[in-house]
Amino acid sequence: MALEHAILVSLAEKTASGYDLARRFDASIGHFWKASHQQIYKVLGRMESDKWVESHLVAQDNRPDKKVYSITGEGRDELHRWLSLPTPIEALRSEFAVKMRGIRFGDQEAVLADVHVRRAAHAAQLAFYEANAAKHYPDPASLKNDELGAYLVLRAGILAEQHGLNWCDEILQVFGSER
Amino acid sequence: MALEHAILVSLAEKTASGYDLARRFDASIGHFWKASHQQIYKVLGRMESDKWVESHLVAQDNRPDKKVYSITGEGRDELHRWLSLPTPIEALRSEFAVKMRGIRFGDQEAVLADVHVRRAAHAAQLAFYEANAAKHYPDPASLKNDELGAYLVLRAGILAEQHGLNWCDEILQVFGSER
DNA sequence: GGCGCATAGGCAACTAGTTGCATAGCAACG
DNA sequence: CGTTGCTATGCAACTAGTTGCCTATGCGCC
Structure with missing residues (x-):
């Protein structure tokens, strides 16, 4: 799965909450990789147990609290490793x-x-x-x-x-x- | 799912066994829609219960028997109906x-x-x-x-x-x- | 005779992704 | 004061698709 790696790239650029990521996947990143917010929350949970990302709660005024995720050293290592892998030719489905x-x-x-x-x-x-x-x-x-x-x-x-x-x-x- | 419809198009062009379809999905059709033989056999079974296709066994010399599928009237109706539907913009994943x-x-x-x-x-x-x-x-x-x-x-x-x-x-x- | 290969069809277990729904705070509108 | 809408997170059930394995016939090669 490459959603993990798309999230790693996005978090390497800038920390974000799951909700922020969902909006990025609706806009810029979404132009070449789509993901629903349910999928993003699910994968973020797995990535946190894998220690690729970490989160901390941020209280906000006039808004619900949010969990801001940032990439860890291990996450950066994984991203670096993945980037050097040959990319399989993707099956296009039209x-x-x-x-x-x-x-x-x-x-x-x-x-x-x-x-x-x-x-x-x-x-x-x-x-x-x-x-x-x-x-x-x-x-x-x-x-x-x-x-x-x-x-x-x-x-x-x-x-x-x-x-x-x-x-x-x-x-x-x-x-x-x-x- | 559009695999059903890709199979309907393929069978409308020419009757085929599951194995034949798998080869078509490795070649011509596969350039814009990939499918493994497992997936094809699974979907063919469902399509047959839905009466979109029908099969008959053909004995062959020097080869295992095969099940040749052909599109039914209902299958052609479904294909016709689907072709007139607006196509959702596909989520490209690169x-x-x-x-x-x-x-x-x-x-x-x-x-x-x-x-x-x-x-x-x-x-x-x-x-x-x-x-x-x-x-x-x-x-x-x-x-x-x-x-x-x-x-x-x-x-x-x-x-x-x-x-x-x-x-x-x-x-x-x-x-x-x-x- | 054993090995690899093409033909032919399939099951089981898993992973990825979708659909539908739930919850909750707060703001703006009327 | 109720409805709509945005922010924010998540679960449950399902569907689609992948991976790995299995069976079987028969051909040609060494």
């Missing part, structure tokens, strides 16, 4: 691709309507990423070391959305329904 | 992206070596897809209706590998280790 493969067994118009919806979603996400890139990394040539990771995955997001957009355009072109 | 985000917490050289390995894998897969495309679809303009699905996902494969390749190149360029 329900959308399954549909495209089977398009001739369904209602072509309905499927193409879905393609249009996806195309719009890719375009919107691409615009969001590009605005982000322009705002936070106006000068990629002079990036600091601690910004490189976030920059690289933002670039991956941009490339991925362009890829998604291109494929949608090809599909629509093949069926001659560009509009 | 362990590799998690590593890139966390690269500063590990051994940079070791991680970049992994990037080189992945780059080579993408290049090889791209060459494989392109050879396939040249062989099977030399003239994309005159595709028959029953070839469109397979052609479109092959194009998706090509675009995806180019995307993977581009990202690896960007990473290596940022770290100035193109070699």
Whole structure:
């Protein structure tokens, strides 16, 4: 499982409560690794027994108490070890691709309507990423070391959305329904 | 779950035994939906009780008997229904992206070596897809209706590998280790 | 004759992840 | 004063998928 390691990366960047992590997994990190808050709390518990992270309770004004987690030395060792491991090629699973493969067994118009919806979603996400890139990394040539990771995955997001957009355009072109 | 639907698409194209399906999920379909043979046999059993598929035993010479599955009318109805449903945006999960985000917490050289390995894998897969495309679809303009699905996902494969390749190149360029 | 390999089908145990729900404090709205 | 909504944490039950193992036929190789 890599959720542990995604959490380690996130906690290495900045300490956080389970709730904070859940929000990070809804936003920045969530663009390349999704996790529900239930899953996060469960895994945090296991990681704490493994001594990869430790927590302390923080009382807050006007809000419930929270448990702030931070990465331990052991956690950093594990992260370092994992980063040097060869990454297995991930099994990509695309329900959308399954549909495209089977398009001739369904209602072509309905499927193409879905393609249009996806195309719009890719375009919107691409615009969001590009605005982000322009705002936070106006000068990629002079990036600091601690910004490189976030920059690289933002670039991956941009490339991925362009890829998604291109494929949608090809599909629509093949069926001659560009509009 | 979409494995059922991936199997329905595959059986709608051509009847198959569980073993045949497992091989298809290792090859063509496997490029966008992975499944182990254990998972396939399990799901086929459920699909048969749901009347989406039916099987009959076929005795073979010099080989064990096999159970050949074919899609039923109900299965075709279900496939048709599913194809018209809006496709949820899939949660992409990239362990590799998690590593890139966390690269500063590990051994940079070791991680970049992994990037080189992945780059080579993408290049090889791209060459494989392109050879396939040249062989099977030399003239994309005159595709028959029953070839469109397979052609479109092959194009998706090509675009995806180019995307993977581009990202690896960007990473290596940022770290100035193109070699 | 033993070994590896391809074909063919499966079970059992486990892990990862999802869905649904529960609890609780406090703020803002009407 | 009740409802909605955000913060904050978590359990229970379930589903999907993985890992490891097993059976069996028959071929070719050494």
